Amino acid sequence: MKKSISIPSIKNYRIDSVESLRRLREILVAGEQTTGKFVNVCCGSGCISSGSEHVREAFVSGIKGHELEDEIKVKKTGCHGFCERGPIVVVGPKNIFYQHVTKEDVPEIISETLLEDRVVERLLYEDPVTGQKCLHENDIPFYRKQKRIVLKNCGLIDPTSIEDYIKVDGFQALAKILSHMTPEEVIGEIKLSGLRGRGGAGFPTGIKWETARNASGEEKYIICNGDEGDPGAFMDRSVMEGDPYSVIEGMMIAGYAVGASQGIIYVRAEYPLAVHHLSTAIAQVTDLGLLGRNIMESGFDFEIKIVKGAGAFVCGEETALIASIEGKSGRPKPKPPFPAIQGLWGKPTVINNVETMANVSRIILNGHEWYSGIGTPTDKGTKIFSLVGKVRNVGLVEVEMGTTLREIIFDIGGGIQGGKRFKAVQTGGPSGGCIPEELLDLPVGYESLAKAGSIMGSGGMLVMDEDTCVVNIARYFLDFARNESCGQCTPCRLGTKQMFKILQDITRGKGRPGDIEILLELSDAVKHGSICGLGMTVPNPVLSTIRYFRKEYEEHILEGRCRALVCRSLIFYRIKDYRCKACLKCLQACPVDAIIGAKWQVHEIDQSKCIKCGTCMQVCPPRFSAVECVTGLIEGSGDKSE
Amino acid sequence: MADEGATVLTAAQDAGIYIPALCHCPDVSSQGVCRLCLVRIEGRRRPEPACRTIIEEGMVVFTDDPEIERLRRVILELILSDHDFNCLLCPKSGQCRLQELVNRIGFDEHRFSRLEHTAKDLPIDTSNPFFDFNPNKCVQCTICVRTCHEIAGIDAIDMAYRSDNLRVSTFANKPLKDSVCVSCGECMERCPVGALIPKKFKHPTREVKTTCPYCGVGCGLYLGIRGNTIVRARGDDESPVNHGGLCVRGRFGYDFVNSPDRLSLPLMRAYDEYAQPSSVVEMNEEGRPITLPLVKREGKFVEITWDQAIRYVASSLAHYKGDEIAAISSARCTNEENYLFQKFTRVALETNNIDHCARL
Structure with a gap:
């Protein structure tokens, strides 16, 4: 027999007193208790872009197919935060947390979990350290160290209900x-x-x-x-x-x-x-x-x-x-x-x-x-960060003030992707600074981050690994700042332009001794001379990278080296003749015919033609690994992309 | 002892202390955008712009210390790096506020040489008949914009775009001529650099104080003279009538004074049946200032004497009466002359049909 549930309608209901709000809530909660099963599909922008709308539609039609639409409610919710694993689906009443759900998985979830009360193991999150499957959200290390106060309703309620x-x-x-x-x-x-x-x-x-x-x-x-x-x-x-x-x-x-x-x-x-x-x-x-x-x-x-x-x-x-x-x-x-x-x-x-x-x-x-009672003596409550960059668990995290950067990046964020080394974390977007590894135990707070040369900002947290060039990062943020400056006050309008130019020169191998000092002087003028918060903070990426990574700036300027192999003018590709098997693969793949060689003849890169796209390195069979990327300026290898 | 409500900048100026400033103009509100007037105030975290900071009891201000000086120099270098400073060819040279600032503050040549200095090469707006706008020399001080808004009340220009593209622009970036600009030239008068420059610019050698001859307002002005020619006009700040302001006529309309086409005496048409001049002199070489009345004969004006002209007018008027007559006087005449003329019209000619030409 089909059970019918009366879902209370709040149409025409008007709350005109505290009492009527209480009554409405009681009615709504009572309605809730009769329905046991539910499917919450994350429909935050992150999950939508990985296809959660289709997943939701599949659930709706699948449940309709079983004629269960009155019993099982499909709800779209706000962001769960674990965007890396989207689309995310939570299935009730047991709140089973499924990740990377595609619309092809939906019939299985319906037949297994919703009808038979069994767990679809393969869609559960697996702790990369212990190898254990996590059934609920709170079992996942990503959520364990978080304290969700502001985000407590995100992922729980339907944001349109x-x-x-x-x-x-x-x-x-x-x-x-x-x-x-x-x-x-x-x-x-x-x-x-x-x-x-x-x-x-x-x-x-x-x-x-x-x-x-x-x-x-x-x-x-x-x-x-x-x-x-x-x-x-x-x-x-x-x-x-x-x-x-x-x-x-x-x-x-x-x-x-x-x-x-x-x-x-x-x-x-x-x-x-x-x-x-x-x-x-x-x-x-x-x-x-x-x-x-x-x-x-x-x-x-x-x-x-x-x-x-x-x-x-x-x-x-x-x-x-x-x-x-x-x-x-x-x-x-x-x-x-x-x-x-x-x-x-x-x-x-x-x-x-x-x-x-x-x-x-x-x-x-x-x-x-x-x-x-939450947080530290100076900074109360929690702070939401959007954890992005080279971290394994990209997403939205809410932590108690005073949580260390290490906890956020390594415990919640799961460390660096691909087993690379951590290099720096940038907090506060274009207004913030880069914080190096030695300060990872810094507790998150307004003053502590400012002391380290960065800012709390609105909560952007960009994690960088060893393949990131800090000079290039500073250039990127200055480019952003220079374009976004409103232009009314002189230091911000012209100072950021000149700083960008100098940083661009450095990343293009045209840096000159003394550039760092001029950058510092210009930064000082922009920081202290500007009208608004934008100007006061945009030199932070430059100042903090010079403070913590001055050696890398000097390598760029004096030695023409980019150790992260990012700045194209400062790197070149070459073929190790003792490993090259003259297989013609790179020769055929090179888009600008910069590779000289023939069958039975070891290949060589003509640096004057090479545009440093890296295709040769990608196509060289791993068993040969003959192409390598090296840093340092060599004759005739300017940046052709300019 | 400074006035209450005064800014640090004006208080310092009154006390004879120099604080550099580029975007400050006493006639309009301060915006504090050039950041050259930054001073250090005890107890404040950051340097503050002197032009916007109101003085307080017991305030300790440092107008010059090594830190402030370095800040000012960097900012000045930045302005110069963005300025087309071909001073030798600039009409403003010698009166340019930027030059003065460079002389007073100085800059670090080494650092300046390391800044990028690319020509902006923006087109010069020459559409306005009285002045040109050269955006390559503009320092984005916004004085012209504030002047147009606060003094002229026209809002023909505003700051447009952002970042280092920031520039003064009319609505939809049209030429000045096609904008709502009334060419009063107030902005040009206040431009601290050579961005807004009058056409046919010549430096006057002396100035004569006088009253504007155009309309009945009677604005006070100074005419700048070079040789025997008027080369500029500027409003008299002391005049209670205009407080230094002028309109397009008062500021730019002085060409007629030395115009070769100028008439200084009445004209007469020779084919008129009442015109019977006894001795008629053909008009001489073209362009000679005319000192005698003229009559037109077969399409040409000829000179006659004043007596002849007055006799002719009197004899013609005798044929008409009262409202058959209308009289038009000239705004170029003095108030006294116009008063007499209307009196003559109303009393002697017995008509109220009197008007004047001051409707340019």
């Missing part, structure tokens, strides 16, 4: 402040919790709110900064995509505390899924009566708008972001006045990062004692 959010204590913090707390108490709570801005600068959030609350003015604004521009960073995107309601709730709490009735979420237009989920969420919350006038009969009004940014890196800077919202070109303004006093349209404005906003409801609900 407000019912899901309400089931997992959604809007409870809002109900708490509206019924039991004055705005001053909310600010006091945030101040005591020790929460600091997660956008990078680490300004205490409570003090920012207090300043804006005390600033004169009837109208005030809350802005959520979702303009995440660091290359390789996707913390805020995942939060907005996976748990938009927490961001909205955080903004509402901020609005109540500050006395603002309008909120704006500034999101990059390059995040269409985040924009979609946020606008869906705002519409749902408004329909429920939780956004609008007189929320829960408290007299508090709040509404939220989304503004899409056109993708300028500098618009992540708060004054540039305000200019962008006002319809002006995104250029930072000198501070003071600070936005908390004179921000959007000249009115007091609180700007907080997405992650900061998502922290707020957790603090209010659990109390400041709970929150300040």
